[in-house]
Amino acid sequence: MDSPTSMGEPMPIFYVGQHETQRALPVSDGLVRHAQDCGYDMLTTPITTPHFHASVLSLLTSYHQAISETSPYPSPQPLPLIPALKPVDAPLTPGDTISQLLAFTSPWIDLASPDPLIAHLSRQVFNLEIAYAAFCGVVTIVVRGPRLAYGTNGLSQYARALKEALQVGAYIQLHILMPMAGGTDADNDEDMGDLVRFARPEFVEGQNEQSTDPFSAWDAWNTIRSICRYNARLSVALDLPRRLPSMSLQSRWYSEPLRLIYLPASSFLVNARGSHVLSKPHQLFIYRCMRLKSAPWLLLADIGPIPGVNDPSLILSYSTGHLSPATAADAPSPGSSLSSTPTPAEAAQISKSSNRKSRNDPTPHLSYLRYLQRNQPPKSTIERFGGGFQDYLQSPLQPLADNLESITYEVFEKDPIKYEWYERAIAAALQDWQSHGKSVSSTTGAVVVAVAGSGRGPLVTRAIRASEKSGVPVQVYAIEKNPNAYVLLQRHNEEEWNGQVTVVKTDMRAWKGPTLPDGSFGKVDILVSELLGSFADNELSPECLDGVQHVLNPDHGISIPTSYTAHLTPISTPRLYADLMARSTTADPNAFDIPWVVMLQQMNYLSTQDSPQHAQPSNGAKSNQQKLEQAPVPNVQTAWEFRHPLPPTTLAQSSLRRGGSAVGGGGGFTGGDGANEHNARFSKTKFQINEQGVCHGIAGYFETVLYSGAAGTVELSTNPVTMDEKSKDMISWFPIFFPIKVPIQVTRESELEISMWRQTDDRKVWYEWLVESFITVGGKRVRLALSDLHSSKGSGCLM
Known part of the structure; x- marks a missing residue:
């Protein structure tokens, strides 16, 4: 070696x-x-x-x-x-x-x-x-x-x-x-x-x-x-x-x-x-x-x-x-x-x-x-990139409420996989658009592509490359609310993009669409965004894309990504728990009510599939020693899903509710008018525990379909079960960690049940989570432990 x-x-x-x-x-x-x-x-x-x-x-x-x-x-x-x-x-x-x-x-x-x-x-x-x-x-x-x-x-x-x-x-x-x-x-x-x-x-x-x-x-x-x-x-x-x-x-x-x-x-x-x-x-x-x-x-x-x-x-x-x-x-x-x-x-x-x-x-x-x-x-690749970040707790980004620094964008742009896969997705969408003979929204015959939340412009560059590789002409718009990034985008347009990009400084939700020669506003054929967070929707991608969907071609407009799912699994992580205990008694009493972004390293999955104790090899020839050396596969389950674009009827109902009209309903369950109620979610997932252990919290991941069509399907994943298959060596996202205040002891052959909520009051979005432990005795399911109902409402993402 x-x-x-x-x-x-x-x-x-x-x-x-x-x-x-x-x-x-x-x-x-x-x-x-x-x-x-x-x-x-x-x-x-x-x-x-x-x-x-x-x-x-x-x-x-x-x-x-x-x-x-x-x-x-x-x-x-x-x-x-x-x-x-x-x-x-x-x-x-x-x-x-x-x-x-x-x-x-x-x-x-x-x-x-x-x-x-x-x-x-x-x-x-x-x-x-x-x-x-x-x-x-x-x-x-x-x-x-x-x-x-x-x-x-x-x-x-x-x-x-x-x-x-x-x-x-x-x-x-x-x-x-x-x-x-x-x-x-x-x-x-x-x-x-x-x-x-x-x-x-x-x-x-x-x-x-x-x-x-x-x-x-x-x-x-x-x-x-x-x-x-x-x-x-x-x-x-x-x-x-x-x-x-x-x-x-x-x-x-x-x-x-x-x-x-x-x-x-x-x-x-x-x-x-x-x-x-x-x-x-x-x-x-x-x-x-x-x-x-x-x-x-x-x-x-x-x-x-x-x-x-x-x-x-x-x-x-x-x-x-x-x-x-x-x-x-x-x-x-x-x-x-x-x-x-x-x-x-x-x-x-x-x-x-x-x-x-x-x-x-x-x-x-x-x-x-x-x-x-x-x-x-x-x-x-992940170890080289994440050196020093292992098990380091970070607060999730709030790109809607805050303007990100250039160094933050730079870290994301070092990903060797993410932007390459985005380029493939855009190219596939352009090829299908052309092969299906779809009409375009521009007056020049080019497909209109808008990058919503352009940052420093990496997706804009990839959209241009996808056009060159596919041979399909595009008309590109770069939408960005950050005034500092807006300056850099204009410089890129002059020096790198040869002036072929229209740079717009605005919140994507306020953008009215491409300006046509007659002064009216046109539509966008392909809407590209990179708004996903560690739990898919935790950086308000659903709310942002809902707000900009009005510019998308209603007949055959394409959203990239087209869908994304949140995934979770219970884990044991004494190191993070000890860190949070120290924080909660000193600087941050609400440390256990915050979902943290963290590069999980020193941790253990509590629920596994095909573990050595239960694995049955198909040919029956696997030795006892091989079984003992077999790495357990984590049991990661889906919490919920979001798809884009939304049906027009959903957006229409949301618009009615926003004004608190009688037709709209007058209010959501958690406050506000219920305009964002369609983006609330709830899941209850069950996990079989094979060996005794202790649960310190929940690890969260996501998967997304950037595009799926005749020209191919392009996906990204941070789910440890599917990441190597879908986007090996991707480094843009660390997992998210939902801690619990009091660790839950789990026994062999017991069951953990996780209840997870995505809540909204039309002003912000937050999560609530609860963990329960059960065991079946004599055919009866008995609860062994119950965590507090944790809520991140105090640090929710502002809309």
């Missing part, structure tokens, strides 16, 4: 650290510099020493002995208190390299223990370590996640301890080390000094709720971060197993605040040459995560000590990742029978290859990650 950097395309940088569960040496400044010479970006360090661990166990033993001595009538004993740390208890000191260290809290504590004694001691150890690490200047602390063997028991205790720790260290970042797939706990339980082994039987019996549900680890994390109210300083350190779980679970973790990917030695396979490599699914997951706006760090765990620490004469070279194709070749794809640990044969092979390769490459695992860094897949 050629390196994309050779083509001048910047790629994400991998920041790689080294971790030893039992680090033999204290992390000194010299060790940090030595690790950097080897190519590592960071090291990990424990916060306390084995001496401190021993003193805590001694305290626990003394407490048990004190209780036993009071038998047979034990009196209540105060729980033991751990004394302050001594220099021998903690290896850390403030220094210049402290910011390059990741601190690990003691893995032998049990914050979620059902035994109040063990939980009490664990919280004390935890608080002492957090406070001291924060004092020393440590920024990032990794905390072992709760033991899944307890099920949901103890999660509230664990979460409360984290919430308290976030208050103790005002600037620390807590990374919670969680297994990617649930059902298994870390191997730390084998430590004879682990406090979990000292829990009293009367508290532990009946607490073991070990689950085989792969989502149990994610569910535990979701409970913890919900109790901590989506704190921005609380994130996930994800432990990658030897075999990755289903794509649906991978996508769920991908949507979380992922700050660290933990790669133990058991995650690596050995290829035919004895090199340590990752499977293709591991590579793809890492590549995907490294494209995030805040890419996670990579932490190599227990792959062996840092080479050369005990041999200063050993000359080390920086790991560049310049590996031969054979060295970096993938190992055989893991089969369904692959265990989470190497087989005896694999272990022997690893041992032999490690000895052999250590002479050639002292850091083979690091070199392989650098190889992956240098050979990432090239970025897509």
Whole structure:
């Protein structure tokens, strides 16, 4: 694979650290510099020493002995208190390299223990370590996640301890080390000094709720971060197993605040040459995560000590990742029978290859990650265009109420697809016009084309090109209300369009049509506009085109676009929800009542079609592993549709209502006279939920038919299901996001129901939305949750 950097395309940088569960040496400044010479970006360090661990166990033993001595009538004993740390208890000191260290809290504590004694001691150890690490200047602390063997028991205790720790260290970042797939706990339980082994039987019996549900680890994390109210300083350190779980679970973790990917030695396979490599699914997951706006760090765990620490004469070279194709070749794809640990044969092979390769490459695992860094897949068009905009909330444009800046137009004009497709649509319409022998509205025999809302003129240029390619003469009008863009349009007409365009400064709804030689106003044959927003109609395209339709040829006038549909689907997006929570408590109390335009990246679809759990291949030959690696297809449903031009009777009725006449009716349901009531919409859509999750809001998209006729059909789409088919690499529109104030927990095999309204009072247009969760029990549909009725009326689009 050629390196994309050779083509001048910047790629994400991998920041790689080294971790030893039992680090033999204290992390000194010299060790940090030595690790950097080897190519590592960071090291990990424990916060306390084995001496401190021993003193805590001694305290626990003394407490048990004190209780036993009071038998047979034990009196209540105060729980033991751990004394302050001594220099021998903690290896850390403030220094210049402290910011390059990741601190690990003691893995032998049990914050979620059902035994109040063990939980009490664990919280004390935890608080002492957090406070001291924060004092020393440590920024990032990794905390072992709760033991899944307890099920949901103890999660509230664990979460409360984290919430308290976030208050103790005002600037620390807590990374919670969680297994990617649930059902298994870390191997730390084998430590004879682990406090979990000292829990009293009367508290532990009946607490073991070990689950085989792969989502149990994610569910535990979701409970913890919900109790901590989506704190921005609380994130996930994800432990990658030897075999990755289903794509649906991978996508769920991908949507979380992922700050660290933990790669133990058991995650690596050995290829035919004895090199340590990752499977293709591991590579793809890492590549995907490294494209995030805040890419996670990579932490190599227990792959062996840092080479050369005990041999200063050993000359080390920086790991560049310049590996031969054979060295970096993938190992055989893991089969369904692959265990989470190497087989005896694999272990022997690893041992032999490690000895052999250590002479050639002292850091083979690091070199392989650098190889992956240098050979990432090239970025897509949307990724290149949207750099920096991922998951960035933007208020929708109001082109009717505001005059857009030139830079805003310029961003739209960089789209490589949109205007090319518009040109095809106009050319197809002109060809059909000519082939059908339709009469024209001009006196010169040319087809009259009006671009309503011309902006800086890209569609005008495309209309002229379409005329040249089709051989059909046109008479072009450019209609624009923005006085600043009007100046540029006139300059373009002089310098680029050779004066063949008539530029008109007016609101399109006030334009009376082309002026004829006798002073009357003519009609337009083809009306072209680019008024669509992220949800199709959210920038008032229906209202604008209704207002200008009076200039369109009533017999066979063509509107481009001719129709458009709004689409939606429920999503989980913790990152956006945390952002909106912060906004709602500070700058914008109405943040959850605004539909936001956002380049969705770190999110997860809650409802999918043909997901790995339910997909049935047509030939029946798809393996279990292939099913697990199959990307789920989002279930995106249609909310409503608009078509242009409208029937003349609809516009006539709207005109009657506008005056509040008796014939018109006297008023709409939401205020005004009801003149725009025909553009109100309502939809109720249902979505099957395949796996448990949490709904943070609704993602909105659109599809549009620019033109459909004998010469062809031209469509645009931002719908993730149809975008690649209809308009791949189009970048003009980001999706729209309708948030909900309180996240809704959804269960497996439940159903989400979304009610969406497009409301109007003749002065502005706004949206209202509501989400409900249902489950069917014994044939009866039971409501599980109900969101608030959200309304964007306060920030509606002015007409």
